[in-house]
Amino acid sequence: MQKLTVCELFAGVGGFRLGLEDTDRFKVVWSNQWEPSTKTQHASKVYEARFGAQNHSNQNIEEVPTQEIPDHDVLVGGFPCQDYSVAATLNSSKGLLGKKGVLWWSIYRILEEKKKRPQYLILENVDRLLKSPATQRGRDFAVMLKGLSDLGYAVEWRVINAAEYGFPQRRRRVFLVGHHKSSQIFKNIRENDKEQWITRNGVLATAFPVQQTRQQSTIFDFKGDLVSTSNNFNQGKTHSPFENSGLCIENIVITQKTTPSFDGPQLPLSSILLNGEVTADFYIAIDELPKWQYLKGRKKEVRTTKTGYQYQYSEGSMVFPDALDKPSRTIITGEGGKSPSRFKHVVQTAMGYRRLTPIELERLNGFPDNHTKLQGISDTKRAFFMGNALVVGVAKKIGESLISLLAD
Template sequence: MENKKIKVAELFAGVGGFRLGLEKSNYEIVWSNQWEPSTKLQHASKVYEARFGKENHSNQDIATVPTKDIPDHDLLVGGFPCQDYSVATTLHNSKGLKGKKGVLWWTIHRILEEKKKKPKYLFLENVDRLLKSPASQRGRDFAVMLQSLNDLGYAVEWRVINAAEYGMPQRRRRVFFIGYHKSTSTCKSINKISKEKWLVEDGTMASAFPVGQTISLQEIELSGDLVEITNEFNKEGKLSPFHNTGIMINGKVYTGKTIPSYDGPRKVLGDILQNGEVTNEFFIDKDDLPKWDYLKGSKKEVRKTKDGYEYNYAEGSMIFPDALDNASRTIITGEGGKSASRFKHVVNSDRGLRRLTPVELERLNMFPDNHTELEGITDTKRAFFMGNALVVGVIEKIGEELYQRIKNND
């Protein structure tokens, strides 16, 4: 298996962050899908095709793609949307339980359920809020997800990773999961080893992103089917039982808090700037400065709702302009465009205050320069892509560790 490529299907592909990270190791994307439901022009898919070619790329609503049209693969990857994963009803047919239509988690579930040759590995990403949602039953959505993967024969390891804590140029916190099918040697190894040792030393995540603290693991038994978990999980609890690190195997969850351990080089916002090459439209007009100052500043004021109801509003100030000697704040989808905003990045350059360019936003996510540049795609749209993207360096490091494990074990 020395040079055998690991076959990957990439769902919710966006502009290809997973692919860029995985192709640094011996992975081959055999099929990809990107579909934006709310827009007629499929901009992200166009960028993906321009960079990686049209072959084996699908720009069709994934919910309508028959499983038989997706080629067999060893690894299924994707950053799926954070939605309500609750299960509404039990069906009395062989299909068992099904979640709500339009919730894309159940599309992943369907593919895993219907594939005769199931992928042996999963590598998925989401916002870390998933571990705590919904507010009325903290952690319920994640419990539904874990139990549904347990039913399909997978063990799941997860970790919340903030890219900047491992030297990358953006403070972007996301939860990453790896699923191991019970037929893999890795799954068999997890069964035999101490779960704490796996999570802090030997596991894929701990090897890719070391932690410096041992943890006292809490055990949670996932009991009941998906409807029962939907209705009953953590009904009384104010806090989610799921911490930033954990593993689920055979319906048992082991979870605790870890602290990153990293003393390597660090990239900061100042390192990625395109100074000297920036065109005028990114500079803030002096007349607009008061607006930026107001939005970035602290506020205590009385505001009115549309119905005329008055309430006290308060918020703290943001660093303005952004500090160049630290990793940047998280890029959001509304990063582009000229209008003043509390959340857009602003840097001080030799020619005055300015917003970040599309290339700088790409660099903060560790994409190649001009990856999203394409005729007909505006700078605002390019910024939107980066607000939705992931930090490629995180995918690369986890992908590398996972590859070594697959090569050596399976």
């Protein structure tokens, strides 16, 4: 089988690329990484250092003409989580467009304008996407599914916690795999049992098996156009109708709660730690420990705002130090730096308490050691990259599953 060509959007430091190209059945032919909030494009610099500058774009994707993006078989990307509501209906051939600056609409625009649309999509986001916004639960995800359905895609999705499938980090993300109506897989979905696709036969179910249960599915269809979906979906309801797994094809949604099925080895936090190779600056001074213990501890106290208003503040405790015999907590973008924090990881070794190093954070996401090491890139920035990244092995397993279904 010929390699599938890939366009990687919101590429970061290349997690999707590492995972897919490691299967040897995908080839990235164009990529884009642009960070709007920083003058120096650190992530793009790392990407170019690892994969080369050829066919890599460091330009605001909203300003990249679709004709400059080569045709490709698979579009992938971990796009920012924003408000995806429809802003306007235009009286032109371009049809529906969303708010400027909301980068989901760049994906939509590229798919809409491509004369030869990619056969497959693999997209990733935080799992709260299924429930946002708080004022209209599930609307954002509905807008995405409706938009992709109108463009001719069947979309399967699953919330995947990497640790539940043997990876060393508890990182929950929703993954979407789209199949264009011109593909054989679309035809297979259309002609076969939709619930079986969600739980047994689909790309995500093959890559990440679930327990077979008699869980009742919720089935509904999208009424009206995309603007109508944006304005009216789930109005007045307090809960999102979207479960952690599902399928949308031809504007019909089937969604079901599934439970992971995995009996392989579990990788704990201890499996990725460096042994005796950590410099002193990652260790926490004894006089700093009380600050860390306070921030991570249980609190119930009166606090006062700048305006003098007093309120009762409470929060539960966190494990301190982090457990070494279990998968780690999720890496966040603020993981780097020496300052005490409630959310940064702290491990206890024979030498004392310390933070995680950039290499250890890379390992938690399945990146090669020192993938983000580059002159001018601070350890804090390297930690930020890993807080934004996906687990490489999850992308690889999805790619392998897609290839296996294409070979059937």
